[in-house]
Amino acid sequence: MALGLLLAGALVAVLAGCGGDSSDTVVPQPRGGDATRTVNVDLAGWKLTLPEENDDDGAAEIEPAALTEPWLTASADGGLEFWAPAKGATTENSDHPRTELISLTNFGAGEETHTLRASVTPFQVPADGQGIILGQIHGAGDQNSVAFVMLRYQDDQVNVIVKSALKGDARTTYPLLANVPLNTRFDFALADTGDGQMTFSGTVGGQTQQVRAPIPPAFVGIPVRFQAGNYQQSDEPAGRTDGARVIFHQLVESTDRP
DSSP: OHHHHHHHHHHHHHHHHHTSOOTTSOOOOOOOOBSSSOOSSOOTTEEEEEEEEOTTSSEEEESSOOOBTTTEEEOTTSOEEEEEESSSOOOTTOSSOOEEEEESOOEETTTSEEEEEEEEEEEEOOTTSOOEEEEEEEEOGGGTTOEEEEEEEETTEEEEEEESSSSSSOEEEEEEEOOOOTTOOEEEEEEEESSSEEEEEEEETTEEEEEEEEOOGGGTTOEEEEEEEEEEOOSSOOSTTOEEEEEEEEEEEESSOO
16 A cells, blocks of 8 residues: 555656656647648758757758658648748757747849749737748848848748848848738749849739839959848747747749749
8 A cells, every 4th residue: 555655656746756847848830731741842952050059059951852840841732731830949040949940042133033932821929929930032152141122020020031131231122912811822033134134023902012123233243142031130039939830832942934
């Protein structure tokens, strides 16, 4: 009898320990994404950055990109479901965890025609309202720390931010779409038209907006690449389930004009 009570007490102690504070542990949002389903998005030509640590305490990468639970899974419609917590591992030059695809194709800014097209639905944004960067034209090679063009979803708005210089915070913001609440699917395109100009477009509810912007002189000719996914921007993580969740229904990189 005494032995039975001792074992029972030990079991209670173990269970109590399991229920302790785990605020530093990343808990994925359960949404039903599946890493075994077939997806309609071709992952060839991309690598994947994850919000979990690698052996050097940075953000892990998978090359070539592949479905990876719980961060990148297949949605029910065959899209890519990205989950990124507000608190997790980050890349060397960022304070924000991400689950993001990085193109393996570099090109010279302003010198070649390259277009990124996507169709996306945002389902969750960080609790502090800082939104998500869904697509980028990002520095590559020696400039791989420079986020050049960023398409940001925040406060039901879609804007494109273009940096003006390789260093510093100088930038221009181009409004693209307004009144896009959560759970609303929209399309976007980021294009370098190869003539020193860029074209950004967004479509929601059958209405399309397009903006033309010059490539700032500091960026002309430098190597760049596309990035796309869930680069959440929380500055004040609110708990273990805080973060962002989006589904990319389509994602295509091409050398076509927009």
